[in-house]
Amino acid sequence: MVLAxxxxxxxxxxxxxxxGDPVPTSSLGFAGLVAASAAAVVIALWITASTALDMADGNSSGALSRAWRRPRVLVWCVVLTLVAVVLAALFPxxxxxxxLVALLILPAVVDGERNPFVAALRTVRRSPGRCAVAAVVTILAYVLAWGVALVLGFFVxxxxxxxxTWLWFGANAAVLLVYWSRLYCRAVRYEVESDVAERR
Structure with missing residues (x-):
């Protein structure tokens, strides 16, 4: 329900x-529209990433309230979004x-990992085949999403x-975040089970 x-x-x-089909200008009104659009993207990514890990962990009840208690995730979402925008300006x-980086590290960030990149590498080491398939699916989903957006732009x-268009983008992001979060949880569970086995 939260994701929907x-x-x-x-x-x-x-x-x-x-x-009203606004025209790009240097006015405050247009700047406000851009800011509102960017804020919607970042906040949606923040809540979706947080909820995705909760769902993957089998604890989706109260997901929204937990998202608000994870401001660090918001910071990462802002940074990742800014980098994506800069790169998009260079080449679509x-x-x-x-x-791909966001899908790998955001589950770890949501989980409170101090170094999400190390946690991401752990996920890849635990399930290299699944991560490779997920990466290919992610790339295809990205291309398909933009293809659908272009088609909609022509006919609607x-x-x-x-x-x-944004509903389609959001649905793609949600599905991918849930899947990558499951890969992360799988790696965490394996590590915990390994630690328990070693102590025995």
Whole structure:
């Protein structure tokens, strides 16, 4: 329920930012629309990443309240989003690199790991084949998502097109975050079980 609500609300906010077909200008009004759009992306990513780990861990009850208690995740989401935007300005396909990194490290960040990159490497070492498949699926999902967005842009316009496009983006992100979070949980469980076995 939390993920569905986040997807719909975020897509609705994005759709409202194109209401009236605003033209890019240096005005405060347009800057406000850009800020609202960016904030919606970051907050949606924050809550989705947090909820995804809770779902993967089998503890989705109270997921929204736990997300608010994880401000560190928000900081990472802001940084990752900014890097993705910069790379997108250089070449449209480059953000997929940031997306892969985000999918690897965000579950660890949500889990409170001090060094999420080390935790990400642990996930890859534990399930290299699954991670490789997940990476390929992620890249394909990214390309497909933009393909769908372009098609919608040709045949559907305005607020409805923006809503459907962002709903599609959000759904893709949610599914991928849940899957990568499961890979992370799998690695954590293996490590815990190994520690218990060694103590015996």
């Amino acid at each position: 609500a986040v997807l719909v609300v975020s897509a609705l906010i994005q759709a409202l930012t194109v209401l 396909l480059l953000p997929v690199i940031v997306i 316009t305005g607020v409805f097109a923006a809503f459907v």
